[in-house]
Amino acid sequence: MPEPYVPPASGVELAETESIASAVPRSHLSFRDLLSEATVALTARPARTLLTALGTILGVAALVATLGLAKTAGNQIVSRFDELEATSVIVRPPQDRGQDPRGQNQQQVSSIPWDAGDRLQRLNGVVAAGTKSDVSVGNALARSVPLIDPLGQSEFQIPVIAVSPGLFGAVRTELATGRVFDDGHNQRGDNVAVLGPGAARRLNVTRVDNSPAIFIGDTTLAVVGIIEDVAREPELLNAIIIPDGFARQRFALEAPAEVQVEVQIGAAELIGGQAAVALSPNDPTQLRVSLPPSPRQVRSSVESDVNALFLVLGGVSLLVGAIGIANVTLVSVLERTGEIGLRRALGATRRHVAAQFLFESAALGALAGLLGTSLGILTVVAVSANREWTPVLDAWLPFVAPVIGAAIGLLAGTYPAWKASATEPIAALRATG
Template identity: 35%
Template sequence: MSALSRLRIADLLPVATIGLRTRPGRAALSVLGVAIGIAAMVAVLGVTRSSQAQVLAQLDRLGTNLLTVTNAEARGSRENQLPETAASSIGRTEGVRSAAATAQLKDVGVHRTDKIPSHLGAGLEVRASGTGLLSTLDAHLIEGVFLDPATSNYPVVVLGFEAARTMGITEVTGDERIWLGERWYVVTGILQQVQLAPEIDRAALIGFGTATADFGYDGHPSRVYVRADTDRTAEVATMLPRAANPAAPSRVTVSRPSDVLSARLAVADATTSLFLGLGAVALLVGGIGIANVMVISVLERRGEVGLRRALGAARRHVAAQFVVESVLLGAVGGGAGVLLGAAVTVALAHHQGWQPIIPPVAAGLGLVAAIGVGTVAGLYPALRAARMAPTEALRTA
């Protein structure tokens, strides 16, 4: 009988879904296990890609050709001086587009009023700056104007983003003043956040002329910002120490602020591997859940299996029934997991202000992985069902 028996493809699906339709709660739990694993994988890849795209967009916008030159002997937030000719020598270096010097003015307090004791500070600092700083950093103002050749010799100040927020100054009216050292300075501008130069965000910027007149600035910069030709950035970085301090180039440090953003990509990649591993574990647990459900289903449906075998169903037909049922569980769980992972990615991306990106490869591979897990999980129960002898199955039913 078994050699002559036939099972049409059209009949296989209804037969294979009998167990799912009669035990929906158990089937739902099996689907949930697979869905969680696939959702974790899709969400991790989606959130990572969205985050990386944001970082790459920042790098493209801010540029990777910004370099900073400082004294290598600096300690903590205290910057030591560079030679007086450092900025001009750097500006003449081949491959340098522009250079802007700043000088940290030590022991000059930044306060909202003159009533605050000078020894109390808010982590802010005063920097003397040239008029070319804005263009070199590719920075922008929220309000007001930056220093120019005329105002650089007068008691006016431009506040960095964090400095303005700390002192509660949100607009430039012409009447806002702050207390620098022992003098009042009029606020003429507020900078937008400068992501590649956080020290500027915490600074109150004044001109070199007024820094010399009011605070005895001696003309030695402590930090020089450099914009290089993009394709020659690494080469220029090797030439800057000698240009800044020909007598002692080893005392000069050249850094590339965009490397911090690039490091975020490396950290994101490492984190992705960790969470993908956790997603794989969840998927494995889901596969084990499917296998358990299928084994129990075989044991509970011995009578059905025995009856079908007695009526002429071949071993391969019984095996196909349970394999297809397991594959369906995996496929439904995979589809639900892809949708859930995509939803998590979109929600987190919108919360962070990123452009949500769901890699098609992640969705496709997630679904394939779920079907694969379902297939593997159903093989043993299917073979066990197929090996049942009709008489034994009917007797133990």
């Protein structure tokens, strides 16, 4: 049998090493001892330990605060967008035909119908919809009295905007006084107007119960209401708003310039797909639909903006922190030369000495990471409380940050630990201390 030859040979060898091992004790340092040595070394001078770790504490705190605040602010901005932007859809004719004005005019005439608001109103998910167009009134000035006052300015260039009644809902109009015009006014082409607060102030119209009239050139308009505020399309605030029907008759408006649609939250994508078909069934591609930015995109772009800047800042402070730990550990290696020599005399190998210093600096780094994480989270909470935000934090962050701290401590301790392990015990023991 060839096999038995091999095992006895290796068996003898094994027995030999075993006998040497039992005769000669091998130096040994248990993890528990390593842990307690590091703990004692770090707690012996707590103030110094804290100062050593300060740079890393601040670095980790900056990182955690940055990530936390970016997340918090990102969510905050998104929720504000959700309120207004996410419920707004705008339909316009394409703009890339601007080079051929005649063609554009033809497209506009055919693309958005006058009853766009009514058509969209029928779609499920639309809250309100209405057309809106700037009206060209030539050089006609607006005034509230049919008199020429030579002493004061009473005539103004005020923009005139033609809308369908549905638009007032679509821009969330708040009225100061009076009412807005309705479908009846629009269909009959009545000469009525609603004033934005800016226009009302300039025309000196403050109430509508006395049926004030205003004049655009020689066109007379009856003011039926004054707006307090709108949530969208702020140019309405400074304009004279007239019905589409009247603008067609009196100012030769050819077609609506755009359709404003207020949709239910979450319906924007759906309505965006349906609106063009509803308005231009023969050729939906003739219309351009503007949708609110997707919340996901908003969040990520905000985060990346804020993060890029502050992560660099946090990284720099971490680097400074690491240098701080390396520096103080190196100094303490020099200070503890006697201790290193003693440990070697007591049976430590170079590895044991290196392990001890590495472990100390890693523990210091982990401690700094823990404190820094706490500080960073406190910052996020404090800022959120101040701004009345909801603090949002990635769940992994509080767990990863101390690990980063420990890694930095380990990295920073590498050179000092090597230096300590290279200390000659002879020289070290001769050093007084």
